[in-house]
Amino acid sequence: MPQAAVPRFITARARWLAWLCALGALAAPVARFLPADKVQSLQWLVELPAHWQWLYLVVGATSLVLLMLSGRSGMGKGWLALPALAALVLGGVFLWQPATLPRGAEPADPGAVLTVGTANLNAATTDFGPLTDWLALADAPDVVFLQEFTELAQQALIRNPAVAARYPHRLAVPQPDPFGLAILSRHPLSGLQTLQPQDLRDTLRLRATLAWNGRAVHLSALHPMPPLDQGFAQARDRALVQEAQHLTAQPGGLALMSGDLNITPWARGLFAVDGSMRRANGMAPSWPNAFGWLSVLPLDHVLASSGWQVVGGGIGPDLGSDHRPVVVRLTAAP
Template sequence: MPSRSAIFDFCNTRAQWLVWLCALGALTAPVSRKLSTDNESWLQWLVELAAHWQWAYAVVGAAASAPIVVMALMLRQSASWLPLPASMIAGSLIWQPATLPAAAAPTTANAQVLKVGTANLNLSTTDFTPLRHWLASADAPDVVFLQEFTELAQRALADDPALAARYPHRLTVPQPDPFGLAILSRYPLAGTQVLQPRTDHDTLRLRATMAWNGQPVHLSALHPMPPISSAFAQARDRALQDETQHLTQAGGLSVMAGDLNTTPWARGVWDAEQAQMRRAGLAVPTWPNAWGWLSVLPLDHVLASSAWQLVDAHTGPDLGSDHRPMVVRLVKW
């Protein structure tokens, strides 16, 4: 039978390897943003795929570090090397594009608050009762962006008189594939545009201008393809760039939302931030939706122009989808 010391050495060695692997995984985020998408597009794509999993690296790295510390204390061994990979993991996790500034309490008390929600409904969903309950609740957004919007989802919402009265202004384009979109609003929508895909790598996009408390708010809804290839990843980033430029040129108040199939550690969100479209809230994981509370990747985002401040951000209820909704409250500067 192996001795206790041998068992400790066996566990300690594998925990150390796991910590270093998590540290190397974490470093893929800054590395992916430095790689060119022109001559090294395939390499940049592969590295960026690994970069999305920063929360997993942080959780697994922390779990592997705990027994290392315990065994070092029990055996009176040194673990002076541990702060280096821990710093690599933590640094990559928190190194994200800037978010909207938080609104001060006095500002919030006297301001008009706009509540924005985004939810991927999942193409296979057939029971929209949770969605109808959410949109009828006190936590319902003023404007909600829906992805994977189907004819069945449209009929479920159209057949509900209470929701028709609550969201009388709608821009809906249901589709039989995962890329149907909808914008439901309590406020009037004007200047609506439906941008059909230009290439096989593109997806549908929606634009509208919402009249909110006497001010125009420019809206963009999108759901790019997941990055299953380098070409799809580049098309996703181009879509984000196009919509960011459109909203920046429009000026004033603007909001872009959807399942963007990217995370805050990837290039597309960083480019949007440089164009003054900032995330509303931190990198809250929304996919997959395990048991209504456990997620790993922050794929669902609300981005807003610098004319906004953030009151709060949280995930919405379980809608029976593989994504959890995101809900944010915004106030004008």
């Protein structure tokens, strides 16, 4: 193949990839603006590709770099228009997300920081050594939300004396399916509630109140079904709204909702609760846990009421699951 054909081959495909990634990115705002009560199937279908914004950003940006490096050759007049437009779409849609908690300064008192973790354990997991090793660390989260919590996971936590001592307060509902839940806490829990599914599209939810630094922190744990069809997508969004409404109705002003929510920051469901619950974790993907480091979708979230500030956080260690845990460090806003 002549050398001159190689740049043209790359340029042509990079141009198509840049356009495809830009169109995929636009699925997110389009899905949010479609009236869900009138075009439910269309809204669901358009939202499915909207979740893959990290993929569009990485592939699209790589394609744009290749186009820029290839120069004007073979691109005709206005050759900068495509890269500029595609870059604007990719970057703009990626950053158009529900509001996040404001950043706060690290308090002088370590006890003024509440570290919160959430982890989907994968119901097929049988080796919980990585989980118990993580939870036994001195800097392990103060409160941990666990999904796909099975009886095997329950027994692993009970048999580990270090974990049992660190988390004496628990609300645990193991199940043989992927929808068991648990809340582990270093601080006292009260008002424990187990909400069983109301229909075939609903899933288990847990509620509790945490006593922390003389204040009540209201907790909701959930793991909605993935959006396999429009009904499951609506059930997921409905669960998020219901739990957000429940939390904001509680006295005290501090609340947390956490779990594998099977939703990304670009979907309608998180925008629906934006007025009452804000994302405490960043944009780092948590699923799938490929090779212990590569993930594409940010499905695991910690949502917090406006009375919090973020002082740190990130992705937790590899627990042998198909999800990576998410950890955030929070302090009460002054």
